[in-house]
Amino acid sequence: MSGWASTVLVAVILLDLLLSVTSRLSVLIRGFAVQAAGIALLALLLDGFDSPHAWIVAGGTLVLKAVAIPYFLNRAVIRTNARRELEPLVSYGTSLLLAALGVLLAFALASRLPMEARRAGLLIAAAAFATMVTGLLLLVTRTKALTEVVGYLVLENGIFLFGLTLLRRMPLLVEMGILLDVFVGVFVMGIVVYNIHRTFDHIDVSALTTLKEDEP
Amino acid sequence: MTAPWWNVLAVLPSLLLSPLLLGVIGKTKALVAGRKGAPLLQPYLDLLRLLGKGAVYSRTATWVFRAAPAVSLAAILLAGFMLPAGPLVPPLAFPGDLVLFAYLLALSRFAVIAGAMDTGSAFEGMGASREAAFSAFAEPAFFLVLGVLAWEEKSLSLGVILGGADVVSWSAQIPPLALASAALFLILLAENSRIPVDDPTTHLELTMIHEVMVLDHSGPDLAFILYGSALKLWLFGAVLVSMLLPAGGPAWASMALFLGGMAGVAVLVGLVESAMARLRLVRVPQLLGLAAVLAGLAALLLMAGGLP
Numbered sequence: 001m002s003g004w005a006s007t008v009l010v011a012v013i014l015l016d017l018l019l020s021v022t023s024r025l026s027v028l029i030r031g032f033a034v035q036a037a038g039i040a041l042l043a044l045l046l047d048g049f050d051s052p053h054a055w056i057v058a059g060g061t062l063v064l065k066a067v068a069i070p071y072f073l074n075r076a077v078i079r080t081n082a083r084r085e086l087e088p089l090v091s092y093g094t095s096l097l098l099a100a101l102g103v104l105l106a107f108a109l110a111s112r113l114p115m116e117a118r119r120a121g122l123l124i125a126a127a128a129f130a131t132m133v134t135g136l137l138l139l140v141t142r143t144k145a146l147t148e149v150v151g152y153l154v155l156e157n158g159i160f161l162f163g164l165t166l167l168r169r170m171p172l173l174v175e176m177g178i179l180l181d182v183f184v185g186v187f188v189m190g191i192v193v194y195n196i197h198r199t200f201d202h203i204d205v206s207a208l209t210t211l212k213e214d215e216p
Numbered sequence: 217m218t219a220p221w222w223n224v225l226a227v228l229p230s231l232l233l234s235p236l237l238l239g240v241i242g243k244t245k246a247l248v249a250g251r252k253g254a255p256l257l258q259p260y261l262d263l264l265r266l267l268g269k270g271a272v273y274s275r276t277a278t279w280v281f282r283a284a285p286a287v288s289l290a291a292i293l294l295a296g297f298m299l300p301a302g303p304l305v306p307p308l309a310f311p312g313d314l315v316l317f318a319y320l321l322a323l324s325r326f327a328v329i330a331g332a333m334d335t336g337s338a339f340e341g342m343g344a345s346r347e348a349a350f351s352a353f354a355e356p357a358f359f360l361v362l363g364v365l366a367w368e369e370k371s372l373s374l375g376v377i378l379g380g381a382d383v384v385s386w387s388a389q390i391p392p393l394a395l396a397s398a399a400l401f402l403i404l405l406a407e408n409s410r411i412p413v414d415d416p417t418t419h420l421e422l423t424m425i426h427e428v429m430v431l432d433h434s435g436p437d438l439a440f441i442l443y444g445s446a447l448k449l450w451l452f453g454a455v456l457v458s459m460l461l462p463a464g465g466p467a468w469a470s471m472a473l474f475l476g477g478m479a480g481v482a483v484l485v486g487l488v489e490s491a492m493a494r495l496r497l498v499r500v501p502q503l504l505g506l507a508a509v510l511a512g513l514a515a516l517l518l519m520a521g522g523l524p
Contacts, residue, residue, distance in 0.1 A: 006390075021506075096505055103513060122520050
């Protein structure tokens, strides 16, 4: 693996740590976008700049995940007037610690992986696991609906990164299908978040547990 | 040990030039803010002025307070004997001296803290407690950084791990090196009580950490403490610069690179101070936690690099 690819992978891991500590939604969304762009670049670095397959995958990722989805999320932030995640279930310091533990776990897991796809090296699997763990962490510990959407997207980033190790064998159609799914998913979630905001005046998902039909 | 006597020369740059570092930081901040700023040599003049004055001692203070500045300065001076300066080999080197280096700096801090507690002033006790707490957070991060360097160079001596940085081995390890130096820079800011951890220029006792501890020191005592903190800044800067500098080449070029790097560190600190505000006290442990995480990640990457 070239030095550039490993530098990008380390940047991806650092962005995981940033995503786990930031309290601002705009930073969260921008961090996700930069991470997605980094992963798109990685697809090119790993597969070579002369493969049309890599160009399509990288281009699709860049346009959808680094530009379109952040744009929709930012619009949702403005419309729901939620700039900050105010009450996460665990504090940001603990979050950072958990994310760091996740990175450690990712390396331990990656070094035990019987991967024939080791051609891409240990670091890429570790970065993929670390990103998945961070996504899970965001999904579990945050209470704002928008933060959870980003958590889901970060999780997807990790899965995509892991898929990169198998890029030659993954059919293009599957990649494109996943990207389209993610895009539509974010689109729908944006509308849902807006509707939650309109009905409840906030987008705190912990309030959703009290939703009930009226007793007959 | 049969080190030649002229190895002692390696200490000279730190002794002579460390106050200049403060001057460069001050000048950078002034220029960024559009002011003319104090002359570069102002810290030297301040030290001279303070040395010419008498000291005032409170009636409640005991010998602990009087000893604090001297003990602190002596510990930092001794720590300086273990660092290389560009091409110059440190006069004091043995396996494991990096632990002594870290704890000599801790001893100097302990002396200042003990002196601050001895005054019996509530303000200084508060500053002392903050300084002790934050240094407890900075210490693991600092040892992780030293551990990364020791692992890479397979040695436990500062002179070797900082002086013998091999270009070939490091260029293969750019990410861990970058992470470790970022962590070390954060530690440098925290240990030397610069913004964003502490504001060295403020006079509000409630927000200060280091400065509040030395409020009662005056005259030569204060000069010792100021000189000691300038030296400490130099030492941390020297660790940062030496771990990045390649070895080899002619001695004068290596020395010029080293001194240029030190000036670069000072300018960087000045720029950070111009661009950022002080962090809230509760955020400081997070910053130091970040430094520890960065250094830990660097260690992880180095070890993973050894795996198939």
